[in-house]
Amino acid sequence: MATGALDQLVAMTAGAPAHVRQAATALKHTTVAMVGLGYKSPTTDRRSWLYFPGREAPFYRATNFSRYAPANVPRSDPSRYSAWMTETSLPAGTLLDEAALVEECDTALRRCGLVPDGAQRVSGHLELIPYAYPVPTTGRDTALARIQPWLESHEIYSRGRFGTWRYEIGNMDHAVTMGQDIARRLVHGTAERIYTVPRPAAAREAVHGR
Structure with missing residues (x-):
């Protein structure tokens, strides 16, 4: 198989x-850019994930990883940190400015009220998934x-x-x-x-x- x-x-x-x-x-498919962002600020949202169908964010979904398990943030003091993962859909073969997308996702999380404006960002990472979804x-x-x-x-x-x-x-x-x-x-x-x-x-x- x-x-x-x-x-x-x-x-x-x-x-x-x-x-x-x-x-x-x-056969057509999409690519997804997954951005992980960590903050020295506790999460203020109790939801696990959220969808964004409009233009207020460059991503279609944001996952609140610090709500899933304390191990998703530094173990030294999990109550002081939060972690988010965003997913941005792209046509296959798109040339991507990865650093710019990380910044855009950070800005959007703050603009949407999921991360406080003054929160210190302590990490930012992008993974590109070439084959994300088959297109019907x-x-x-x-x-x-x-x-x-x-x-x-x-x-x-x-x-x-x-x-x-x-x-x-x-x-x-x-x-x-x-x-x-x-x-x-x-x-x-x-x-x-x-x-x-x-x-x-x-x-x-x-x-x-x-």
């Missing part, structure tokens, strides 16, 4: 025909209907968030279940509960008489 990014799997698979390789290039484009299912059957015909079973390239069945619980299911299918011949090979829109419309 494979759980890595499906487009990369196809690219490294010897003998993949041209139509399968071409389909893999149609209109041509995705057509591409998957070409890729997955060919892989399975060669006994390659691609599962998980990026293995199926389907965010709608890409949570951790889905991924674990898919791993269990493919193992049972190969050993016992039982049907998988979550994963199915997507059908292109034209095929779905034909089934429903549209």
Whole structure:
């Protein structure tokens, strides 16, 4: 079984025909820049994480790590520190000014009232996650209907968030279940509960008489 990014799997698979390789290039994904910020100031917010759909922040989510466990801040005096992680979504291949984004996230946390204006920042760190989320484009299912059957015909079973390239069945619980299911299918011949090979829109419309 494979759980890595499906487009990369196809690219490294010897003998993949041209139509399968071409389909893999149609798969789109996002990149996420994760910024960790530490402050010499106790957290004043009791929420674990918050979402930001507007333009008031460069990130779409902020996680209050100091609320999860005292070990997420210096153990010498956890009551004096706080820690935040922000997530900023980017198109794949975006050139990023990492230092500037760290500063922008710091400013936004203060502007939104999550960190006091006068709080001393004691750390700032950025990690770039090249493959963060698969994007459900209109041509995705057509591409998957070409890729997955060919892989399975060669006994390659691609599962998980990026293995199926389907965010709608890409949570951790889905991924674990898919791993269990493919193992049972190969050993016992039982049907998988979550994963199915997507059908292109034209095929779905034909089934429903549209």
